Amino acid sequence: MDATTFATMAEIRLPSLPTLQAAVEFWWTAIPRRSGQARAACVMEPLWRPLRQRCKKSLAARGGRSWTQVVGCGAGKSTAISAKTNLSVRASYRGGRVRLLLNTITPTRESSIDVKPFSVRLNLNGDLDFFLGSKTGRRRLERSLSEKTSVKDVIESCGVPHPEVDVILVNGMPVDFDYGIMSDSEIELYPPGIEHPHFKEKRLQITTIGRFVADGHLGRLTRNLRLLGFDVAYDSQAQDRQLLAVMERENRALLTRDRRLLMHAIVKTGYYPRSQNADEKTIEIIRRFDLLGLIAPFTRCLRCNATLRCVAKADIMEKLEPLTKIYYERFRRCTGCRQIYWAGSHFTKLQRRLEQIRTNFGS
Numbered sequence: 001m002d003a004t005t006f007a008t009m010a011e012i013r014l015p016s017l018p019t020l021q022a023a024v025e026f027w028w029t030a031i032p033r034r035s036g037q038a039r040a041a042c043v044m045e046p047l048w049r050p051l052r053q054r055c056k057k058s059l060a061a062r063g064g065r066s067w068t069q070v071v072g073c074g075a076g077k078s079t080a081i082s083a084k085t086n087l088s089v090r091a092s093y094r095g096g097r098v099r100l101l102l103n104t105i106t107p108t109r110e111s112s113i114d115v116k117p118f119s120v121r122l123n124l125n126g127d128l129d130f131f132l133g134s135k136t137g138r139r140r141l142e143r144s145l146s147e148k149t150s151v152k153d154v155i156e157s158c159g160v161p162h163p164e165v166d167v168i169l170v171n172g173m174p175v176d177f178d179y180g181i182m183s184d185s186e187i188e189l190y191p192p193g194i195e196h197p198h199f200k201e202k203r204l205q206i207t208t209i210g211r212f213v214a215d216g217h218l219g220r221l222t223r224n225l226r227l228l229g230f231d232v233a234y235d236s237q238a239q240d241r242q243l244l245a246v247m248e249r250e251n252r253a254l255l256t257r258d259r260r261l262l263m264h265a266i267v268k269t270g271y272y273p274r275s276q277n278a279d280e281k282t283i284e285i286i287r288r289f290d291l292l293g294l295i296a297p298f299t300r301c302l303r304c305n306a307t308l309r310c311v312a313k314a315d316i317m318e319k320l321e322p323l324t325k326i327y328y329e330r331f332r333r334c335t336g337c338r339q340i341y342w343a344g345s346h347f348t349k350l351q352r353r354l355e356q357i358r359t360n361f362g363s
Contacts, residue, residue: 117146118184120154126191130274131159131259145181152177155189161262163254163270166192166205174202192288206253206269208290213246215256220278224357225285226305227350229296233305240264253289279353283360297354298332298341306336316340 122141124132129139141158151170152162155177168175169188181187192205213233214222222234232255233246240261247254247267254270256262262270271288273281286292299308311333317325319340332341341347 117144118182119144120181120185120187122154122158122187122189124158124160124189126194127274128160128164128189128191131161131164131272148180148182150177151175151179151181151187154181154187156263159259160189161259161267161270161272163205163262163267164191164272165189166194166203168204176204206289208294209253209269210289210291210294211250211252212255212285213243213250213252215243215254215258215261217257218255218273218281221255221273221281221285223302224278224282224353226300226302227297227354228282228286228291228357229294229299230291231300231305255285279357279360282357286357298347298350301334301336301339301341303339304334304337306334308332308334308341311340 120143122143124139124141132138132141143154143157145154151168155162155165155168162177167188167190168177168179169190170179170181170185172186192203192207211231211233212225214225216234216236216238219234219236222232225232231252233250233252235242238246240258243254243256243261244264244266246252247270254262254267255273256270257272259272261267262272271285273284275281275284286295300306301308309332311331313320313325313329313331316331316333324342324344328342328344330342333339334341
């Protein structure tokens with residue numbers, strides 16, 4: 001397939017910027033600002049030096065309903081595309097995203113890149129076939145491609161989020177997610193926990209991490225993990241962008257059953273709980289992140305996630321109910337919300353749940 005590069009002019013309006021006038025070529029793009037206007041120029045590097053680092057994987061083309069990444073900007077990478085990918089393009093930068101709707105497309109020159117159609121065959125090991133659907137029974141897939149594509153994009157086109165893949169072998173060679181595929185290839189995928197000779201040197205995922213951020217649908221899992229002493233940020237009303245911001249800023253692993261969210265490019269470490277049962281999900285997390293030796297029960301507030309500290313009964317006497325004052329002597333107080341804990345009837349229930357989790361894990 002002969003690839004062609006294009007140029008076009010488009011004008012859009014942004015809330016944060018005045019009129020944006022842009023010329024786009026499917027090789028490079030830059031968005032320098034001058035006197036309230038921004039101009040995208042298809043050159044080998046941004047025309048305006050201060051903006052060189054702001055341009056990253058910034059151009060995508062739309063064919064049908066889905067967006068396809070077609071060019072990398074700033075990092076010196078580019079991908080040729082065909083003339084049929086001509087509905088629209090969008091450019092993104094650190095300050096936000098803009099969409100450039102193409103009314104006309106003008107071929108400017110022929111590319112020297114000639115990419116012939118090719119096939120990739122994927123073999124999913126461990127429990128990665130979960131993402132293909134429980135009724136498929138498939139572990140091998142084949143995809144036909146017509147342009148150079150990162151192995152990450154190939155994997156996720158099959159429905160497997162990249163944080164679920166620990167080792168990738170392309171034609172027997174270990175690679176990372178940025179590896180580009182442009183010819184017939186055999187791809188082996190391994191999840192964390194599967195023994196393999198390349199695991200020690202070429203693992204892509206963090207094995208042990210004790211800090212998490214959970215999406216709004218994992219409230220019971222969050223409570224269980226906090227009961228075991230793990231730091232889990234949780235807000236039932238948090239939007240996707242907020243979850244990603246907390247994950248990135250605080251170096252947390254993302255726990256979610258939103259497959260598309262887990263596929264986000266900035267997610268480094270994460271997990272998609274398979275079970276619908278909160279206790280079974282907890283066991284999954286302990287296994288995935290090797291947390292058994294890090295369990296510290298009743299050391300973290302179940303309500304706000306802050307740590308608990310022992311507190312003298314005399315210091316909190318006025319906050320206790322009459323019977324609590326009589327029957328209990330040992331107390332802990334949350335360093336965040338100041339909630340007071342003691343070994344009451346609720347404590348017995350929590351202990352029972354903890355023992356069930358430990359027993360199931362041991363089995």
